[in-house]
Amino acid sequence: MSTTFTPAEVFPAGEYLRDELHERGWTVSEFAEIIGRPIQAVSEILNGKKEITTETAFAFADALGTTPELWLNLQTNFRLHEARSATERGLSPVARRARLRGLVPLSKAKARGWLPDTEDLGQLEAAACELLELSNLDEQPSFALAARRSNSKEPISPEQVAWLAHVRRVGGARRSASTFDPSALGRLAADLPKRTSLDTSALRRVPEWFAECGVIVVFSEGLPGGKLDGAVTFLSDGRPLIGLTTRGDRFDSVLFTLLHEVAHLTLAHLTPGDQSIVDIDVAEEQTDPIEQEANNQATAWLFPQGFQFEAASISSVTRGAERYGVHPSVIIGQIHRHTDNWSWQRTKIAKVRPDLIAAGLMT
Numbered sequence: 001m002s003t004t005f006t007p008a009e010v011f012p013a014g015e016y017l018r019d020e021l022h023e024r025g026w027t028v029s030e031f032a033e034i035i036g037r038p039i040q041a042v043s044e045i046l047n048g049k050k051e052i053t054t055e056t057a058f059a060f061a062d063a064l065g066t067t068p069e070l071w072l073n074l075q076t077n078f079r080l081h082e083a084r085s086a087t088e089r090g091l092s093p094v095a096r097r098a099r100l101r102g103l104v105p106l107s108k109a110k111a112r113g114w115l116p117d118t119e120d121l122g123q124l125e126a127a128a129c130e131l132l133e134l135s136n137l138d139e140q141p142s143f144a145l146a147a148r149r150s151n152s153k154e155p156i157s158p159e160q161v162a163w164l165a166h167v168r169r170v171g172g173a174r175r176s177a178s179t180f181d182p183s184a185l186g187r188l189a190a191d192l193p194k195r196t197s198l199d200t201s202a203l204r205r206v207p208e209w210f211a212e213c214g215v216i217v218v219f220s221e222g223l224p225g226g227k228l229d230g231a232v233t234f235l236s237d238g239r240p241l242i243g244l245t246t247r248g249d250r251f252d253s254v255l256f257t258l259l260h261e262v263a264h265l266t267l268a269h270l271t272p273g274d275q276s277i278v279d280i281d282v283a284e285e286q287t288d289p290i291e292q293e294a295n296n297q298a299t300a301w302l303f304p305q306g307f308q309f310e311a312a313s314i315s316s317v318t319r320g321a322e323r324y325g326v327h328p329s330v331i332i333g334q335i336h337r338h339t340d341n342w343s344w345q346r347t348k349i350a351k352v353r354p355d356l357i358a359a360g361l362m363t
Contacts, residue, residue: 010081012135013074014046020064035059038238038272050236051075051133053172079126082136096121099137104128104162108223114166131165133236141165159223164231167243170363171216172235180214180240182266188213189262189301193255193326200251200327200350204359206258215265216241217258219356220363229253232261238272240265246362251350252333259298267293302326309338317345 021031028046032039037059044050052060052075057068091099100106106124109115115127125137132141141161188209195209196202210217216235222228222245230244242261246254264270269290299307303324310316312335320331329349336342356362 010078012048012078013052013071014048016074017060017071018046024064031063034063041236041238044236048135051130051135053169053236055172055175056237076126076130079129079135080122082129093121096125100124100128101158103132103137103141103158104165105158105223108159109162112166112223114162131169132161133165133168157226159226160228163220163222163226163228163245164233164243166363167218167220167231168233168235168241170220171218171239171241171243172237174211174216176211176214176216176239178212178214180238182268185210185213185215185262186266189259189266190304192259193302193324193330196251196255197321197325197327200329200352201355203251203254203352204355204361207361210242214239215262218243218363219246219361221245221353222247230257230261232264232270234270234272246352246356249351249353250333251327251329251352254352255327255330256298256302256333259301260294263294263297263301267297269294302330307334309334312339312341312344314345317348 021028026034028042029039032042035042035056037056041050045052045056052071054068054072057071060066060071061068100121104115106115109131110117114131116123118124129135129137134141192206192209195205207217207219216239218241220243226245227247228245229247230242232240232242234240242258242265244254244258244261303326307324310320317328317331317335320326320334321328324331327350332345332349335344336346353362
């Protein structure tokens with residue numbers, strides 16, 4: 001018979017951090033300055049309101065002379081303790097599974113490797129808490145973001161939440177060499193159509209280019225039924241992150257979505273202090289003033305002098321690509337929008353996923 005041992009005492013990682021700071025005589029503001037994180041983020045970890053990301057664990061370890069595993073293990077043990085307490089509160093296995101499924105699509109997340117392939121409820125609950133950045137499953141995910149999805153008349157779905165959580169986890173594990181520079185980001189956005197005009201495989205360099213502006217970009221295919229094109233959010237340490245699903249596998253759509261999300265950042269529609277979910281139906285973008293502003297800015301980066309529509313023809317595509325300095329796929333996409341004939345020359349639009357997968361950029 002196997003025996004399961006549990007810690008005699010379990011406490012949040014924030015309590016351990018508080019003791020460490022006390023021993024060194026450091027204030028919260030001093031510690032935040034040492035690790036290069038906002039004071040608010042450190043305070044929320046101390047108070048058990050924020051989870052410790054992989055990158056934050058490395059920062060704590062460097063500052064306090066510990067290992068990153070110490071902080072991640074403290075956090076995981078506490079989550080396991082919280083998850084097991086569900087049983088003590090009288091929740092049946094059926095109720096626990098139903099609660100989990102209401103938060104995250106278990107089978108789809110397991111298939112992607114976002115959750116462990118196990119039927120152990122305690123392990124699944126702990127993993128779901130880690131993925132969704134929750135202290136316990138009585139909370140609800142709360143990501144401050146602007147998302148382009150085609151079903152915003154409905155509540156944000158578990159498939160969308162799981163994808164956003166996965167993108168945040170992937171982005172949070174990446175280290176940034178530069179701080180966020182909105183001006184540099186705007187210059188990059190203006191130059192991006194030209195950089196990708198000759199070869200769409202240049203999208204492979206997008207994460208590298210954006211990192212130089214202090215922005216993390218993650219490509220990750222959405223879950224089936226996710227109906228999500230992309231999103232922009234701020235991580236708990238204040239770094240901006242853009243996630244792209246490449247839905248539709250159209251270069252013109254992926255490029256416009258990327259520029260649209262960049263516009264939200266350069267126009268300060270979303271800031272690190274935001275705590276509410278903002279999502280707009282793609283079909284409503286023409287009437288929502290914030291989304292229209294982001295669309296107008298994205299269009300201005302593509303066509304600084306405006307786009308003049310010509311009759312749909314192969315020659316007009318060639319002339320347009322040369323005139324505007326963009327990839328021909330972008331011109332075909334514009335013709336689709338002007339004519340509402342979405343099948344015209346559709347096979348000529350470059351796909352993006354094969355290059356991104358080959359480069360190991362699709363998570």
